[in-house]
Amino acid sequence: MAAIKPRVMADEQYRSLLTEREREIIRGEADVSESYYYRVVSRVRDKIEGLEHDLEVLEHHETLADELRGVVCDE
Structure with a gap:
């Protein structure tokens, strides 16, 4: 039986909050139904x-929580 290898993502495959598709839909660039848009x-x-939960975890690192706040709060 072959061992299952974990899927490794290349660095450029990581994303922030939104996927590229979600960005397109929210910007109004994608032709989707109204119900799909609201989903x-x-x-x-x-x-x-x-x-909120991620921020609680980031508080355990010396700078990451502040970095997130800096980006989100535009400090």
């Missing part, structure tokens, strides 16, 4: 809520 908006809202 994407709902997904993004869920991700935003998840940032």
Whole structure:
């Protein structure tokens, strides 16, 4: 039986909060139904809520939480 190798993402495959597709949809550049648009908006809202938990984890690092605040809060 072959061992399952973990999927490794190249650095350029990592993304921030939004996928490129979500960006296109929210900018109005994608031809999607109104219901799909609102599903994407709902997904993004869920991700935003998840940032609270991520921030709690980032507080364990000496600079990462402040770096996030600096970007989000435009300090």
